[in-house]
Amino acid sequence: MGMEFQHARRSALICAASAVLTACGGGGADDGAGPAASGQVINSTIKSVANGNTYAIQVFLPESYANSTTVLPVIYATEGDAPYGGANRSRFDTFKEVMQRRGTQAVLVGIGGTAWRGTDFLMPGATKYLDFLVKELAHTIESQYRIDRKRRALSGLSHGGYFVLAALILEARAGVPPSFSHYLSTECSVGEHTSPAGVLAFEKQIDGKAVPATLFLAGASGGNHPLIGIPVFNQIASQNLPGLVSLKAEYNTSHVGADVPAFEDALTRFFS
Template identity: 40%
Template sequence: MPRLLTVRRVLIALTTTAALLAAGCGGGGETAAPVQAAQPAGRMVSLTVPSQKVGFTYNIDVYLPASYDASSAAYPTIYALDGDSRFDGINTRFDNFRETLRSKGTDAILVGIGGTARRLTDYNFPGATAFHDFLTTELIPLVDARFRTVQGKRMLAGISTSGNLAATALFLEATSTFSFSHFLSTEGAFWQQPDAINTLEQQMFDATRGRTIPVTLVLVRATAGTGTNATYVHDLFLRLDARRYAGLTLIETSFATGHVESDNPAFADVVGRIFP
């Protein structure tokens, strides 16, 4: 009997080298570039959320797009792990993602989750189970109650160690109920917990026989320089692709950048796909 739904496989190679366009030369003089109108700034809300599941209190930053206060519409939500990290040495991950949404004029709520100092505990197993429970039973209900959200359109985004949870959250949820519809794992450090990943993925495979997985997983790898997790990311993509999970949209993208440098272009790319 033929399968009704199949995995949609997408492999896209992207580069992030920007081209510098020279001004016109010759007797005609320089041509001024068109002035781009600045995008409205939106609004920030800061929350302190104690977790009974984890036993830790998290600082949460919420960005509401400029259109939010003038509208009665509901908005999709993006949950950014490592929200208070400064991987680029300048801005927090939350600030970088907020600027991407603002510059694109994207109507989505951004939730930045602090507690980066706990990343090895919260984003890898066994601690990831309690942290995932915090996300799904404590933080998401709070955000949904306080803000106008589209409850069927949530994305979880992580990089490196937090990219582990952004991928394995899918494995956890596939055996019960999906809290997220999209999972963005950039340069996941899957080498940190291979046994947990293999076990959880096998459990997902066994539990979903004959069922569909109506979500999207984006696996991002960096291909420039040393110290990237490209091999581990691609290996997980190949494993999942071979399973032919019904209904799962499985996407792999690559960027000609270093490990940390892949984060912002990967996020901008996914935002363009999911929240055009």
């Protein structure tokens, strides 16, 4: 495929399969043994009833969490185990460091399973993966931590960005209220479609539906964004979608390089 349909290739770093949210991971101040000066990371796994896969899960709690009773917004980041920016670094690590640097008061949940991105993020597997996220993972996470369920974001890049858009469309099409308040789609791919026109036809199915949520479509000027993200944004702007706030942003960087600027932009806009 050409530049317009880039799919970031990443290997998976999956924690060994175990029971629902069973701890895994080694020692160190940032492994869940106790609050560190910059926050705490808890490592676990969860086996999905919806699709049978076992996902490594990482939860970052900001430093303030341990000494407060405040409920915090939560950001669910797909492909949390994807290698990112160097050896032994992941998308979750990178996002966590951005939040630490900015002092963002939110919980970050990194979802492993990059190995299944070609199934989980595209139809028909996306339906089961969405069920896993909403009915299993979010339910479990939000029963264990102080989470503001009205401020729940979903982030994805490339195929993951397509899944973020698909998650909004699937629920709106079914007449179900959105499970997330913020949908952060970066460098949206064509998904299982063969062209951007297929993505537009998929999105068009929700015209006239109430969608009380915010959709943030972001990407690279030389990547997928001008060919997919912007046309989707323009089509949404022409539709009747009560309650939907649609925003776009473009960065002069690469396909994968757009991910961190988009995440920082989302933090500024929605979680400052």
